[in-house]
Amino acid sequence: MICGSCLCGRIKYQISGKVGDIVHCHCQSCQKAHGAAFSSVASVSDHHFKLTTENPLGCYASSEGKNRYFCLNCGTQIYAKRVATEHIILRLGSLDNDPQAKEKNHIWVSQKAPWYKLHSDLPCHQEFE
Ligand SMILES: [Zn+2]
Numbered sequence: 011m012i013c014g015s016c017l018c019g020r021i022k023y024q025i026s027g028k029v030g031d032i033v034h035c036h037c038q039s040c041q042k043a044h045g046a047a048f049s050s051v052a053s054v055s056d057h058h059f060k061l062t063t064e065n066p067l068g069c070y071a072s073s074e075g076k077n078r079y080f081c082l083n084c085g086t087q088i089y090a091k092r093v094a095t096e097h098i099i100l101r102l103g104s105l106d107n108d109p110q111a112k113e114k115n116h117i118w119v120s121q122k123a124p125w126y127k128l129h130s131d132l133p134c135h136q137e138f139e
């Protein structure tokens with residue numbers, strides 16, 4: 011079972027299915043939300059993702075139709091979701107074990123942090139792939 015949690019432990023989740031390919035997103039919204047150079051994410055079907063704690067998640071609409079969910083106590087980003095989709099976009103930094111997924115690419119490299127030098131064998135896209 012693939013498991014994850016926030017920094018303070020008030021939010022925990024389990025994934026019962028497959029984690030999609032890993033995408034490293036360098037967009038400015040991800041930089042701000044995560045306080046990091048980029049955010050590593052992968053899609054997981056709604057049916058396979060289950061919160062195992064009762065504590066509510068915070069929600070921030072970072073752009074029209076896209077919500078980012080996080081722990082209200084410690085601020086850990088857990089997942090993002092576009093309205094009318096049947097999958098979440100999991101924030102992989104919240105995982106507690108190996109999702110057994112493979113890296114796919116870097117996206118929004120056009121917005122990359124100027125202080126971060128990207129050395130990668132993966133495909134790099136200026137915007138979304
Ligand atoms: Zn927390």
Ligand SMILES: [Zn+2]
Pocket residue numbers: 035036037038039040041049118
């Ligand atoms: Zn992003």
